[in-house]
Amino acid sequence: xxxxxxxxxxxxxxxxxxxxxxxxxxxxxxxxxxxxxxxxxxxxxxxxxxxxxxxxxxxxxxxxxxxxxxxxxxxxxxxxxxxxxxxxxxxxxxxxxxxxxxxxxxxxxxxxxxxxxxxxxxxxxxxxxxxxxxxxxxxxxxxxxxxxxxxxxxxxxxxxxxxxxxxxxxxxxxxxxxxxxxxxxxxxxxxxxxxxxxxxxxxxxxxxxxxxxxxxxxxxxxxxxxxxxxxxxxxxxxxxxxxxxxxxxxxxxxxxxxxxxxxxxxxxxxxxxxxxxxxxxxxxxxxxxxxxxxxxxxxxxxxxxxxxxxxxxxxxxxxxxxxxxxxxxxxxxxxxxxxxxxxxxxxxxxxxxxxxxxxxxxxxxxxxxxxxxxxxxxxxxxxxxxxxxxxxxxxxxxxxxxxxxxxxxxxxxxxxxxxxxxxxxxxx
Ligand code: GLY
Ligand code: MN
Ligand code: MN
Numbered sequence: 378x379x380x381x382x383x384x385x386x387x388x389x390x391x392x393x394x395x396x397x398x399x400x401x402x403x404x405x406x407x408x409x410x411x412x413x414x415x416x417x418x419x420x421x422x423x424x425x426x427x428x429x430x431x432x433x434x435x436x437x438x439x440x441x442x443x444x445x446x447x448x449x450x451x452x453x454x455x456x457x458x459x460x461x462x463x464x465x466x467x468x469x470x471x472x473x474x475x476x477x478x479x480x481x482x483x484x485x486x487x488x489x490x491x492x493x494x495x496x497x498x499x500x501x502x503x504x505x506x507x508x509x510x511x512x513x514x515x516x517x518x519x520x521x522x523x524x525x526x527x528x529x530x531x532x533x534x535x536x537x538x539x540x541x542x543x544x545x546x547x548x549x550x551x552x553x554x555x556x557x558x559x560x561x562x563x564x565x566x567x568x569x570x571x572x573x574x575x576x577x578x579x580x581x582x583x584x585x586x587x588x589x590x591x592x593x594x595x596x597x598x599x600x601x602x603x604x605x606x607x608x609x610x611x612x613x614x615x616x617x618x619x620x621x622x623x624x625x626x627x628x629x630x631x632x633x634x635x636x637x638x639x640x641x642x643x644x645x646x647x648x649x650x651x652x653x654x655x656x657x658x659x660x661x662x663x664x665x666x667x668x669x670x671x672x673x674x675x676x677x678x679x680x681x682x683x684x685x686x687x688x689x690x691x692x693x694x695x696x697x698x699x700x701x702x703x704x705x706x707x708x709x710x711x712x713x714x715x716x717x718x719x720x721x722x723x724x725x726x727x728x729x730x731x732x733x734x735x736x737x738x739x740x741x742x743x744x745x746x747x748x749x750x751x752x753x754x755x756x757x758x759x760x761x762x763x764x765x766x767x768x769x770x771x772x773x774x775x776x777x778x779x780x781x782x783x784x785x786x787x788x789x790x791x792x793x794x795x796x797x798x799x800x801x802x803x804x805x
Contacts, residue, residue: 381602382482387556395444403447404445404502405443405509406508406533407428408441409425427740428544431739432444440459440491445504457488462475508540512530512544550744553755563756567793570651574594574793582658583631587636591626608641611623611637614630615630633657635772637652637772647738648738648739652774656801659801661801671704671707675696675700676775679692682696685782693734710727728764755779756779
């Protein structure tokens with residue numbers, strides 16, 4: 378791993394909070410992700426399943442976490458299974474976790490080799506009332522691949538007579554409220570993103586290619602212990618800035634165009650998620666400035682709304698109202714547009730068609746319960762945009778913020794340049 382070892386009190390607390398929510402005499406299982414194949418003998422880089430990571434800190438393939446808090450037998454309360462290494466694996470892949478490494482990382486005393494799993498599984502299943510399985514219930518999930526968790530659930534079905542419950546609803550809420558240690562890891566990811574952006578500000582000039590900008594970010598991220606982009610980066614110049622999920626990043630940037638860059642570093646599996654829009658030649662045109670300032674105004678006002686007790690759906694309605702008034706001010710909407718709008722089809726959607734915020738953490742679009750009011754220590758993005766197809770450009774600005782108990786949220790990206798004058802000054 379490139380990141381420094383995380384204080385294991387985080388994982389100990391996470392397990393405690395989770396097991397407090399289980400029904401009596403239940404067991405919960407969490408599996409690592411598979412290493413996904415490409416073809417022949419090639420594979421994608423390993424990415425740990427965020428739930429087993431959240432509950433144990435174990436960042437290695439083929440691991441299984443078993444939580445059975447009501448077990449009479451102390452050794453079954455928490456068990457971690459890890460892949461047993463050997464000389465051949467060490468020769469080809471290097472050192473794997475030892476049992477004592479796994480204990481240090483997770484705080485779990487009872488660590489076994491994976492080969493012992495089936496025998497212990499049979500014993501535990503005879504004793505429990507319910508089995509908590511780990512399904513993916515995220516509101517935006519759209520997964521066709523069978524995961525290791527899915528295969529494990531199939532395997533459990535062979536036992537017959539088990540009563541299944543789902544871990545996911547517990548974790549959706551629990552993971553949305555961040556621990557202080559998690560906040561510092563997310564902040565670290567944001568700070569790495571800042572370094573990348575500063576590097577890009579002095580790199581961009583007419584004639585650079587979008588992929589060259591991507592490479593500048595990548596260089597800065599890797600040398601700061603971010604193993605990869607938190608999500609596929611969007612480097613969208615000119616007309617491409619209107620395409621919300623543009624990821625080709627293969628156009629040359631021309632003087633007079635803007636570049637929309639939606640880019641974030643990860644750190645220790647935690648995401649950051651930033652968008653900045655800058656002028657290729659270092660100076661915004663008057664029109665670009667007008668639109669930019671409108672987006673920035675919406676972002677600032679929307680951020681102020683993120684307070685404990687506010688409901689997700691009310692927040693989005695209010696941001697819609699703020700966006701509408703900015704669009705009226707700059708003449709993109711008029712009174713007739715407002716008269717003709719309906720609740721289902723507000724006029725502002727013509728220029729701002731995506732959501733303003735999402736939770737962020739171990740997943741860039743993180744777990745959350747959208748019916749729960751906002752709470753202290755939830756981390757959300759604020760990312761309004763105005764996209765004008767007929768004028769050939771769009772502008773989006775995005776920061777990550779932490780909701781506070783009182784007052785305005787803390788902007789984790791407050792130190793990343795965003796004001797028009799700041800950007801122009803740094804680019805020149
Ligand atoms: N880059 C993905 C997002 O901003 O949500
Ligand atoms: Mn983004
Ligand atoms: Mn985002």
